[in-house]
Each structure stands twice: as structure tokens, then as C-alpha cells.
Amino acid sequence: MTLSTERHRRLGMKALVIDDEIREDSAAGRAVRSLIDELQRRHIEIITAITADDAISVIRSDPALQCVLLDWDLGTDGHGPSVAVVEALRHRNGTVPTFLLADRSVASTVPAAVMAKVDDFVWLLEDTVDFVGGRIQAAIERYRDHVLPPMLKALAQFSRVHEYSWHTPGHTGGTGFLKSPPGRAFFEFFGEPLLRSDLSISVGELGSLLDHSGPIGQSEKYAARVFGSHRSYHVTNGSSTSNRVILMASVSRDQIALCDRNCHKSAEHAMTMSGAIPTYLVPTRNHYGIIGPIPPERLTAVAIRQLIDDNPLAAGIEDREPKHAIITNSTYDGLCYNVARVEELLGASVDRLHFDEAWYGYARFNPMYRERHAMHGDPKAHTADKPTVFATQSTHKLLAALSQASFIHVRDGRRAIPHGIFNETFMMHASTSPLYPIIASNDVSAAMMDGPGGAALTGEAIEEAVAFRQMLSRLANEAAEQGDWFFDCWQPDTVRDPKTGRVTPFHEASPASLASDPSCWVLKPGAAWHGFGEIEDGYCMLDPIKVSVVTPGVAPGGGLMPVGIPASLVTAYLDARGIVVEKTTDFTILVLFSLGITKGKWGSLVSALCDFKRDYDANAPLELAIPALIEDHADRYAGMGLKDLADTMFSAMDQLQTTAMMAAGFSVLPRPDMSPVRAYERLVRGEVEQVTLDELAGRTVATGVVPYPPGIPLLMPGENAGPIDGPVLGYLKSLEAYDRRFPGFTHDTHGVEVEDGAYRIYCLAR
Numbered sequence: 001m002t003l004s005t006e007r008h009r010r011l012g013m014k015a016l017v018i019d020d021e022i023r024e025d026s027a028a029g030r031a032v033r034s035l036i037d038e039l040q041r042r043h044i045e046i047i048t049a050i051t052a053d054d055a056i057s058v059i060r061s062d063p064a065l066q067c068v069l070l071d072w073d074l075g076t077d078g079h080g081p082s083v084a085v086v087e088a089l090r091h092r093n094g095t096v097p098t099f100l101l102a103d104r105s106v107a108s109t110v111p112a113a114v115m116a117k118v119d120d121f122v123w124l125l126e127d128t129v130d131f132v133g134g135r136i137q138a139a140i141e142r143y144r145d146h147v148l149p150p151m152l153k154a155l156a157q158f159s160r161v162h163e164y165s166w167h168t169p170g171h172t173g174g175t176g177f178l179k180s181p182p183g184r185a186f187f188e189f190f191g192e193p194l195l196r197s198d199l200s201i202s203v204g205e206l207g208s209l210l211d212h213s214g215p216i217g218q219s220e221k222y223a224a225r226v227f228g229s230h231r232s233y234h235v236t237n238g239s240s241t242s243n244r245v246i247l248m249a250s251v252s253r254d255q256i257a258l259c260d261r262n263c264h265k266s267a268e269h270a271m272t273m274s275g276a277i278p279t280y281l282v283p284t285r286n287h288y289g290i291i292g293p294i295p296p297e298r299l300t301a302v303a304i305r306q307l308i309d310d311n312p313l314a315a316g317i318e319d320r321e322p323k324h325a326i327i328t329n330s331t332y333d334g335l336c337y338n339v340a341r342v343e344e345l346l347g348a349s350v351d352r353l354h355f356d357e358a359w360y361g362y363a364r365f366n367p368m369y370r371e372r373h374a375m376h377g378d379p380k381a382h383t384a385d386k387p388t389v390f391a392t393q394s395t396h397k398l399l400a401a402l403s404q405a406s407f408i409h410v411r412d413g414r415r416a417i418p419h420g421i422f423n424e425t426f427m428m429h430a431s432t433s434p435l436y437p438i439i440a441s442n443d444v445s446a447a448m449m450d451g452p453g454g455a456a457l458t459g460e461a462i463e464e465a466v467a468f469r470q471m472l473s474r475l476a477n478e479a480a481e482q483g484d485w486f487f488d489c490w491q492p493d494t495v496r497d498p499k500t501g502r503v504t505p506f507h508e509a510s511p512a513s514l515a516s517d518p519s520c521w522v523l524k525p526g527a528a529w530h531g532f533g534e535i536e537d538g539y540c541m542l543d544p545i546k547v548s549v550v551t552p553g554v555a556p557g558g559g560l561m562p563v564g565i566p567a568s569l570v571t572a573y574l575d576a577r578g579i580v581v582e583k584t585t586d587f588t589i590l591v592l593f594s595l596g597i598t599k600g601k602w603g604s605l606v607s608a609l610c611d612f613k614r615d616y617d618a619n620a621p622l623e624l625a626i627p628a629l630i631e632d633h634a635d636r637y638a639g640m641g642l643k644d645l646a647d648t649m650f651s652a653m654d655q656l657q658t659t660a661m662m663a664a665g666f667s668v669l670p671r672p673d674m675s676p677v678r679a680y681e682r683l684v685r686g687e688v689e690q691v692t693l694d695e696l697a698g699r700t701v702a703t704g705v706v707p708y709p710p711g712i713p714l715l716m717p718g719e720n721a722g723p724i725d726g727p728v729l730g731y732l733k734s735l736e737a738y739d740r741r742f743p744g745f746t747h748d749t750h751g752v753e754v755e756d757g758a759y760r761i762y763c764l765a766r
């Protein structure tokens with residue numbers, strides 16, 4: 001079949017041969033050449049290297065290697081170069097079969113530490129090439145089988161052997177699509193392997209997601225081992241569903257749940273669906289509007305008791321114990337909690353802690369994040385006297401998995417929820433037809449993090465982020481010295497080297513320390529850069545891979561400078577050059593250094609930022625700088641230059657006080673008139689009306705109002721919008737006014753519909 005040859009070609013066998021005598025007319029040279037011929041005859045693709053440096057570059061850049069053959073006498077000065085190759089290889093891959101090419105007389109020179117890292121010897125001058133070739137091929141085949149995690153292995157196996165199906169899905173391995181031209185186009189675009197692995201739950205061999213049986217169940221056990229949980233669950237509808245499953249399994253109607261106000265919409269929905277009485281934990285916010293951690297003093301038992309006593313919705317509730325707490329870790333801007341400390345604080349009030357780690361699935365695999373993620377340390381040390389801990393991770397967000405792939409990880413402790421009970425809620429939210437490739441991609445994301453691969457891959461992302469941050473910081477410093485401007489990153493201004501104790505500007509700090517030492521990234525009490533004041537030392541750390549690029553405009557202590565550049569303008573400029581960023585606020589742009597980062601990929605971002613500066617300084621016409629803006633809104637922006645627009649937008653932000661209004665809008669909790677579920681029930685019954693902002697004063701909203709970014713509820717269903725000149729409506733009115741002035745730069749606020757420039761929101765009918 002053409003398909004299998006194609007697949008074979010793409011996933012072909014590949015080996016690296018490292019020997020400095022490959023081209024020499026010596027016995028060893030002839031022997032290694034005939035071994036290469038033999039391997040090629042067996043359809044094994046061969047890459048060669050004659051120096052250790054060359055070999056190490058190949059190892060770094062080619063994860064498709066399935067075997068390494070290494071000359072034990074590489075180079076001329078002892079065995080150092082060969083040892084270096086072994087170290088580099090095992091640093092990222094613990095299992096790829098590795099053979100030392102040697103002759104028996106030198107075998108005794110191989111130290112035990114090296115022997116432990118290689119698999120076997122090849123006696124080049126004594127064994128026959130046929131014998132050696134067979135051993136190598138067998139090792140490659142075993143390895144290929146070994147690298148597949150349980151679910152992917154079963155799926156690949158099943159789709160290879162089974163030809164005909166009588167079950168759903170109706171396209172039966174893709175053939176259903178072939179019956180019409182658009183179907184055929186779909187088939188060709190996605191390719192047969194994907195369609196053949198789209199199988200139904202009636203395929204018993206693959207087990208069941210709902211019963212956690214068979215290869216799917218094995219895959220969950222495997223994930224539990226890799227991610228450090230007691231139990232893990234595959235979820236095929238995103239962490240949105242994972243959050244809802246956990247909350248609904250933990251809290252029932254009219255029970256009190258603690259909820260980070262900096263929570264995702266799905267946590268808000270979960271509060272509504274469960275009927276819980278949310279009691280909010282309010283995070284801090286800095287001069288850029290970046291959301292900080294919930295300070296430790298707001299998590300003490302006394303503070304929590306006070307919060308519940310102050311919550312009008314809790315007034316009539318007899319049971320005053322909070323049943324559950326949900327915390328976002330890390331925050332969108334990359335602030336990670338010391339989870340051990342949070343457990344200690346919150347654990348005094350609540351038995352079940354739930355960390356929403358949608359953006360943080362990699363944390364366990366790099367020592368940078370030690371103690372700063374939910375499944376930290378040894379799961380066996382998590383004893384029954386500790387809180388029960390849940391984590392939700394969107395594997396698709398920062399690990400490598402298909403969209404919607406998510407994990408729930410659980411460590412049982414106090415008030416643990418037995419699997420049988422938890423699974424009832426799990427099934428309530430699961431489809432009976434989950435997409436198996438999503439599950440297999442979750443499985444693979446675990447396998448990629450397993451062993452040394454996790455530390456190596458996350459380490460690379462951190463190194464790239466550090467290099468980018470230091471580059472930008474250096475450019476900003478050079479510009480400042482010349483009285484000029486450039487973009488900078490939100491990060492410590494100086495770094496104390498953990499080894500030498502020397503304090504240096506960020507861009508001059510040792511990249512190796514920055515990439516490996518968490519103390520470089522910890523928020524120190526009172527440090528000006530973070531703007532979160534006298535925060536407890538060690539409580540919160542900035543994740544190096546989540547980089548907020550800062551545009552000029554905000555004064556160091558807060559408030560606006562005389563001139564500034566709105567970040568949304570820079571984002572539009574980058575977009576016109578095919579660079580799409582993660583998130584833009586008034587003066588920050590978030591870029592993520594995920595596993596997908598390739599070396600130096602950030603170079604194009606730096607050069608685009610330099611181009612922006614050049615065009616801004618020259619006030620380049622918008623037709624050239626951001627053509628789409630002129631195409632879509634010629635009447636508004638025709639004739640303007642980049643700097644003209646920046647100035648106009650900046651002065652509108654100054655006049656409308658958008659940044660300060662946002663800080664004010666989010667700094668106070670609105671008064672809840674009823675719980676989210678009661679407001680939602682009124683919405684479903686149609687007892688609502690849609691009103692303008694002026695009409696909303698003093699009214700109870702029926703849906704959440706969530707400005708993006710950052711996607712934190714400004715109002716939850718059932719909350720009162722407050723007076724027209726209050727912080728909530730004040731903020732919404734400033735957004736509305738800004739949107740009217742700047743088409744193409746309008747804000748996206750869930751729960752708001754815009755009609756002729758006017759915001760309209762559903763509230764409860766009187």
C-alpha cells in the first residue's frame with residue numbers, strides 16, 4: 001500500500017555514526033564503512049560525524065535519531081571527546097540505543113559511569129557486519145516500539161491491522177470522505193493516518209475513556225507517573241471542562257467555595273453550574289495593570305473567615321466552612337506561587353485545593369519551578385493529612401498536544417473524592433465519542449516530558465527566553481544611555497548572581513544563572529520593577545518563559561508619562577508582519593516561549609520591534625506601516641502616520657484614564673445581589689433585559705462581564721453594576737468611549753454586545 005511506504009519513509013530508521021576514521025584507509029576506516037553499507041542495505045538512513053562537536057550538534061538538532069554508534073577513540077587526546085558525546089546524548093535522551101565502537105583491547109578503558117550510559121560494544125574488527133547490522137536493526141526496532149506511550153502505541157497498532165469497520169464514525173477510516181470531491185479534499189488535507197485513528201468507543205481493544213480501561217486507562221496511569229499525581233484523567237474538551245468537572249464533583253448548591261477573582265471563564269461557569277456561593281480572593285495589580293498574586297495575608301484563616309463573614313450571599317448559610325478553593329497558577333503574566341506556602345496558608349481553611357495550571361503543564365519537568373506547581377515533589381509524600389490537591393492543565397497550550405487536550409491530576413488528602421464518585425461527574429461532562437487522536441496527543445505530551453527529555457526541552461525554552469530578554473534589555477539600556485527609547489521587558493532590573501553574590505544589570509547577568517536559578521526571578525519585597533510592594537520574599541516568582549514586552553508610556557511609580565506608545569498599535573504593526581502575539585494590554589505585549597520555540601526564532605521579533613521604532617520615529621504613513629488599518633477604516637485614519645496615531649491613542653488613554661480605570665474597576669468587589677446560579681436561572685427563564693451602560697446603574701447583571709484581555713470577570717452573574725460614576729461602570733464607559741474613537745482597536749468584552757458603538761448588557765428585569 002502506498003500509505004505504509006509513505007509512512008515508513010517519514011518515520012524511517014535513522015542512525016548516527018561518529019568516527020574520525022570514516023574516510024581513512026585504515027582497518028578501522030574500512031570496517032566502519034562496510035558497517036555503514038550494511039546498515040543502508042537494511043534501509044537505515046545514516047548520518048555521519050567525524051568530530052565530537054559535529055556529533056553533538058547533530059544530536060541537539062535531530063530528535064529522529066534512533067541509534068548512535070560512537071567511536072571510543074574519537075580524536076587524539078584520550079577518551080574525553082567520546083565521553084562528551086555520551087553526556088550530551090544522555091542529557092536529552094535516556095534511552096536511544098548507543099553502541100561504542102571499540103576493539104577488545106581497549107574495552108577495559110571504559111569507565112563504569114560511561115558503561116552505565118551506553119548499551120553495548122561493537123567489536124568492529126572482529127564481529128561480522130551482518131551480525132552487527134542485525135543487532136543494530138533489532139535495537140532500533142525495540143526502541144521505536146519503546147518510545148511510544150501506551151495509547152499511541154495501541155492506536156497505531158490498531159489502525160495498522162484493521163481494515164473494515166462496521167461502527168461509527170461513519171466515515172470508516174476516511175473512506176466515507178472519498179465519495180465526493182469536497183470529502184476527498186478533506187481526506188487529502190488531513191491524511192489517512194488521522195482518519196484511520198478516528199475510532200469509536202465500540203473498539204474494545206483501545207479501552208474506554210469513561211471507564212478508564214484498556215490502553216486509555218494505562219495511558220492515564222502513565223501520565224500520573226510522569227506528572228506526579230495519584231490519579232490523572234484525560235479530558236478531551238479542554239481545561240474548561242476539567243475545571244467544571246472538578247468543581248462540580250467537589251461543591252454542591254449553596255456551599256461556599258473560595259475562588260481566585262483572577263479566574264478563567266470556565267471557573268466562573270463552574271460556580272454557576274454547581275450552584276456554589278463564590279467567595280472571592282482578590283489579587284493585587286501593578287502600575288501596568290498586570291495582575292499579581294493573591295497576597296499571603298489574604299489567605300490566612302483569619303482573613304478567609306472575615307471574607308466569608310463579609311459576603312452577603314453567605315449570610316443565610318449555616319455551614320460556614322469553605323469546601324473548595326480554586327487558584328490560577330501561574331497567572332497569565334507568568335507569576336507562579338510557592339504552592340507549598342499556599343497549601344500551608346489555605347490548607348488551614350479548606351480541605352480541597354484546585355490549581356488552574358492551564359498555562360503551566362511543563363512546571364514539573366524543570367527545577368526552575370520546584371515547589372511552585374500543584375503536583376510538586378514526590379506524590380508518595382502527599383499523605384492523607386494534607387489537603388486534597390487538583391490540577392488542571394491544558395496540554396495543548398504550552399506542551400505539545402492537539403487543541404482541547406487537557407489533564408486533570410489529583411493527589412488525595414483530606415476529604416478526598418473516591419474515583420467512583422469523581423467519575424460520575426467526569427462522565428457527565430465527557431462525550432461518549434471522544435476524539436482518540438486528542439487522547440493520543442495527551443499521551444505523547446507525557447512521553448515527551450518523561451525522562452531527561454522534559455528537563456532538556458523545557459530548559460531550551462527557558463534559555464531562548466533568557467536570550468531574548470537579555471537582548472531587549474541591552475537594546476533598551478543602550479537607547480536610554482543615548483537619551484533614546486526602546487522596548488524593554490517586565491523583569492528584575494538587576495540580578496544577584498547566586499554563585500558570586502555580585503549584583504549586575506539584568507542584561508549583563510550570567511545567562512546560565514538566569515536559565516537555572518529561580519532566585520533570579522523571585523519577586524523581592526519592595527523591588528520597584530514588579531510594583532506589588534512589600535510582597536513576602538519567595539512567595540511569588542516570574543516565569544522566565546512568559547515575557548511581557550513593555551512599551552513606553554507608564555511612569556515608574558505609576559501614572560502616564562508625557563509621551564507613550566499604546567501596545568495595541570505595536571501588536572497591529574507586528575500582525576501586519578505575520579507576527580501574532582499572545583495578549584496585549586494597554587502597555588504590555590505577552591509573548592510565550594513554549595516548547596515549539598526554535599533556536600533564534602525570536603530574532604525576527606526583535607527585528608520587527610526595531611522596524612517599529614524606525615517607522616515610529618519617522619512617523620511612517622499608516623498605508624505602509626499597517627495597510628489593513630487604512631483598507632478597513634480609511635475615513636478614520638487616512639493621512640496619518642504611525643507616530644500621529646500613537647500620540648492620538650495615547651492622549652485618549654490619558655484623557656479617558658483607561659489604565660487607572662481598569663485598576664479601579666478590578667480593585668473592588670461588586671456587591672452580589674444573588675448567587676451566579678440564581679441569576680443564570682432568571683436568564684434561562686427570559687426574565688432579563690438588555691440595557692445600555694447608563695441604564696445599568698444599580699442593576700443586577702444576568703451574565704458575566706469579562707473584558708479581554710486579561711479575561712477576568714469584571715462582573716459575575718448576579719452582581720450589582722454599582723452607581724454610574726462607580727469604578728465598574730466608569731471602566732466600561734471608558735472602554736466604550738475609546739472603542740468609538742478607534743475602530744480597528746476595539747476591546748473585546750464577553751457579556752457585552754455592541755450596537756452602533758453602544759455597549760449593551762443583559763441584566764435582570766425589574
Ligand SMILES: *Cc1c(COP(=O)(O)O)cnc(C)c1O
Nearest residue numbers: 237238239240241264356358394
Ligand atoms: C485557557 C484556560 C482555561 C481553559 O482551557 P481550555 O483548554 O482552553 O479549555 C482554563 N483556565 C485558564 C487559566 C486558561 O487560561
